Amino acid sequence: MKFSELDLKPEILRALNEMGYEDLTPIQEDAIQHILDGRDLVGLAETGSGKTGACGVPLVQMVDPSIREIQAMILVPTRELAQQYVGELADISRRSKVAPFAMYGGFDMDIQRAKLKDGVHILVATPGRFIDYLWNNPLPLNHVRTMVLDEADEMLNMGFAENVEFIMSCVMQEHQTLLFAATMPKEVDQLARSYLKDPVRLELIKDRVAPQSLEHHFRHVRFPERLDALKAYLKEEQIVQAIIFCNSRGNGTRLFGDLKRTFPSVDYIHGGLVQGQRTSIFNKFRKKNIRFLVATDVASRGLDFDHVTHVINYDFPRSREGYTHRTGRAGRMGRLGVAMSFVTDREMGGVARILRANQIEPVWQGRVPDLKRSGKARQGRRSYGRQGRSRGRRR
Secondary structure (H helix, E strand, O other): OEHHHOOOOHHHHHHHHHOOOOEOOHHHHHHHHHHHOOOOEEEEOOOOOOHHHHHHHHHHHHOOOOOOOOOEEEEOOOHHHHHHHHHHHHHHOOOOOOOEEEEOOOOOHHHHHHHHHHOOOEEEEOHHHHHHHHHHOOOOOOOOOEEEEOOHHHHHHOOOHHHHHHHHHHOOOOOEEEEEEOOOOHHHHHHHHHHOOOOEEEEOOOOOOOOOOEEEEEEEOOHHHHHHHHHHHHHHOOOOOEEEEOOOHHHHHHHHHHHHOOOOOEEEEOOOOOHHHHHHHHHHHHOOOOOEEEEOHHHOOOOOOOOOOEEEEOOOOOOHHHHHHHHOOOOHHHOOEEEEEEEOHHHHHHHHHHHHHOOOOOEEEOOOOOHHHOOOHHHHHHOOHHHHHHHHHHO
16 A cells, blocks of 8 residues: 555645655555544554554645644653654655654753743653653643553553553643554553553564564684684675664674774764754764674664664574564565574573564574574583683673
């Protein structure tokens, strides 16, 4: 189905055409009409499936520009996702008089106050900053007709459950609620049951958790071989851009130091950077001025980098959801991509569980390990001997 077949305002269709949007993704095809019809909705779809457009297009369509009040409110877990979300809304509404705006920490409160006073139709906000603003400033919400919880699973995982429930309670009039997530833990399901009324449920990844446009590659290595194996892979593989994930800031710092001595186009993003630094690095990466981006999980959720061909797990993620969110940075919107994971003996149990749960067909590079023995993960530590124990202390 094409966007031109939807009954949208001409100015929205013109903007979508300028954005290069022609065919709807599955989540967009299933969700947009339900949202336009005013239904509550739970959208469970893999990262990179077009969830932002599935929500943004109908929201812009439903706004009445003559009412200079907030008519739709979107909660997101991170500042980067807020920036990305409002950027896409701005593109969709560029030919209309609809005004979107993002509110997040690190942004001057006076500027936010002035912008809201001038008139905002669609507000994108992180929960903490929204509550900070609400405690210190009047903010009428009586015109809100649609409330959106995007990346709801990540918001709850980051400890925003009470904040989200408080914000939901501030919108007291009848309204539509949309909830989007990549996974559905019990906490998100309970949130949906508490605040959504007879929602449409779109579970496009019910039987396939991992992004399907990815090839999932694995290489079984000894711990001392990881760095050399990674460097060889980066030199030999045809990579346009890659995000290389580490589990901690310390591991990322060490890896960044090692890689920048060999590769000229490397940078490092983590949660300890101030907002201006993070935004600068993300913008350089989007413009392809950075080829290899070392990252902690701050970059694993919601962000859409068009040119990423490879996601590399230098440190194997600690959870199935972590694997899904990280690898979702490549293979977005149906584009092909490669997820490459370097795994040691001690991580084979986690690999086996992820392969089963996400129904992944792995491509093993080099020696294929015996996954049937992966349940005895503790034995893997013994294979490192004395050197392995000393490395464990340094990590």
